Amino acid sequence: MHDGSGRIAVQNLTKQFGAVTAVQNLSFTVEPGSVTGFLGPNGAGKTTTLRMLLGLVTPTSGAATINGRPYTQLGNPARVVGSVLENEGFHPRRTARNHLRVYAAAIGVPDQRVDEMLGLVGLTPAADRPAGGYSLGMRQRLSLATALLGDPQVLVLDEPSNGLDPEGIAWLRGFLQSFAKQGRTVLVSSHLLSEVEQMIDQVVIVSAGMTRYYGPLEQLRASQRSRVLVQPADANALVSALREAGITEVQPAQDGRVAVMGATVQQIGDVAAKAGVAVYGMEEEKADLEQLFFQMTSPQYSGQPMPQQPQNPYQPPPGPPPGGFPPGPPPGAPPQSPPQNPYGPGQPGQQGWGGGH
Numbered sequence: 001m002h003d004g005s006g007r008i009a010v011q012n013l014t015k016q017f018g019a020v021t022a023v024q025n026l027s028f029t030v031e032p033g034s035v036t037g038f039l040g041p042n043g044a045g046k047t048t049t050l051r052m053l054l055g056l057v058t059p060t061s062g063a064a065t066i067n068g069r070p071y072t073q074l075g076n077p078a079r080v081v082g083s084v085l086e087n088e089g090f091h092p093r094r095t096a097r098n099h100l101r102v103y104a105a106a107i108g109v110p111d112q113r114v115d116e117m118l119g120l121v122g123l124t125p126a127a128d129r130p131a132g133g134y135s136l137g138m139r140q141r142l143s144l145a146t147a148l149l150g151d152p153q154v155l156v157l158d159e160p161s162n163g164l165d166p167e168g169i170a171w172l173r174g175f176l177q178s179f180a181k182q183g184r185t186v187l188v189s190s191h192l193l194s195e196v197e198q199m200i201d202q203v204v205i206v207s208a209g210m211t212r213y214y215g216p217l218e219q220l221r222a223s224q225r226s227r228v229l230v231q232p233a234d235a236n237a238l239v240s241a242l243r244e245a246g247i248t249e250v251q252p253a254q255d256g257r258v259a260v261m262g263a264t265v266q267q268i269g270d271v272a273a274k275a276g277v278a279v280y281g282m283e284e285e286k287a288d289l290e291q292l293f294f295q296m297t298s299p300q301y302s303g304q305p306m307p308q309q310p311q312n313p314y315q316p317p318p319g320p321p322p323g324g325f326p327p328g329p330p331p332g333a334p335p336q337s338p339p340q341n342p343y344g345p346g347q348p349g350q351q352g353w354g355g356g357h
């Protein structure tokens with residue numbers, strides 16, 4: 001039997017399709033009680049990893065387990081893990097209600113659960129229409145309802161925001177967060193950080209089949225350091241004054257401006273005023289998580305060689321971070337720690353999800 005922990009563990013997972021290495025020595029864990037984003041650009045190996053986790057593809061080497069067991073050894077897996085993968089087909093002439101009834105019977109849950117799930121995902125008004133006429137967003141909802149039929153402990157969703165309107169995305173975010181708060185496990189894949197940023201607490205970033213970062217999203221945010229570009233009358237005098245004031249991450253630029261990290265506009269202004277250095281302008285460059293994500297994964301696009309063992313080459317600005325954190329630690333190890341710097345938190349919100357389209 002499985003251990004009931006709700007933990008997903010991916011350990012040294014590799015999948016080779018002929019000459020194509022879809023996934024290469026991937027390791028990470030997903031703990032219950034949080035929503036984990038599984039992020040990477042198109043072709044990074046996300047779907048292949050999820051398919052290995054769900055017993056649909058056999059790994060070349062390594063292991064992917066849920067509750068300490070491979071999917072195929074879970075007993076009644078629909079009661080343990082619900083999943084929504086890309087391009088899931090529905091019988092086009094079968095109504096959503098009948099589709100769910102067939103699944104309910106197959107996994108041994110009562111028909112009453114079908115109506116509950118239709119209501120939960122907002123499909124009740126469209127429940128008796130053939131699924132073949134559904135929009136992409138409605139099909140996503142039907143897939144989610146199917147995944148939830150067995151009241152699973154673990155939910156695995158591949159690109160769940162695809163086709164959902166903003167209201168649907170907001171509902172999904174609220175739903176996944178409350179699902180996780182019940183001590184359940186949620187893993188959602190996406191190729192766009194911005195699409196899932198508001199719904200996830202943890203993040204696994206992969207590129208070219210390898211782990212680039214895994215740990216709390218908040219820590220990744222904190223690693224993005226903003227800087228202030230100052231236009232002073234006398235750059236040397238400002239640099240000296242800032243350093244004397246204990247603000248040491250200061251870099252004069254060739255254009256006469258000074259880049260300052262680890263200090264606010266107000267602090268810099270105060271130091272400059274006290275030192276009698278005139279300041280003609282200050283520009284605060286906000287940290288951009290999406291940009292960091294892109295930089296961490298972009299070598300796949302640019303054709304640059306991807307290091308086999310990505311080091312931790314994160315350099316603070318002004319040079320852009322070249323991207324890449326060390327590969328994920330073994331399952332159970334503490335999350336990786338990118339450099340610290342406070343960064344404003346996101347603003348999670350929640351709205352309702354209207355009925356079917």
Ligand SMILES: Nc1ncnc2c1ncn2[C@@H]1O[C@H](COP(=O)(O)OP(=O)(O)OP(=O)(O)O)[C@@H](O)[C@H]1O
Binds near residue numbers: 021046047
């Ligand atoms: N059955 C297969 N046969 C051969 N190559 C495959 C197969 N499945 C996936 N691949 C290749 O493996 C790599 C990873 O694909 P995968 O679909 O896992 O990526 P992904 O991160 O899910 O991408 P996307 O965001 O586009 O869904 C790609 O190069 C893909 O072409």
